[in-house]
Amino acid sequence: MEVEKVLMEWQKENYHDAYTMMKEALDNAKEERDILKQKYCAAYFDISVNTLTDWVAHGCPEIRLDSGMVLYSKKAVRDWLLAYQK
Incomplete structure (x- = not known):
């Protein structure tokens, strides 16, 4: 009985x-x-x-697909933000 308890805890x-x-891994992906x-x-x-x-109204880049879906590139948005860095 004790072995079963230990095995269950290990599982x-x-x-x-x-x-x-x-x-x-999923979060990293x-x-x-x-x-x-x-x-x-x-x-x-x-x-x-x-x-x-x-931000988009002020020039931040976005990707508009023919379907109407709006997507964003993290790199493009980051680059746009860095352009305003002082």
């Missing part, structure tokens, strides 16, 4: 470790992606979607 720990590693949808771009720069829309 829980291994499951938790595997889950944590997979979640971190998302972080490496350059082209993002509007809400994810806003979240990446820690701003609201309204602020991102305001």
Whole structure:
């Protein structure tokens, strides 16, 4: 009975470790992606979607697909922001 308890605890720990590693890998893969949808771009720069829309009105680059979907390049937005650095 004690062996079963230890084995169950070991399985829980291994499951938790595997889950944590997979979640971190997925988060890293998302972080490496350059082209993002509007809400994810806003979240990446820690701003609201309204602020991102305001930035676009002031010249921040965006990608508008024929379908109407709006995408953003993190690199292009970062470069645009750095152009205003003093």
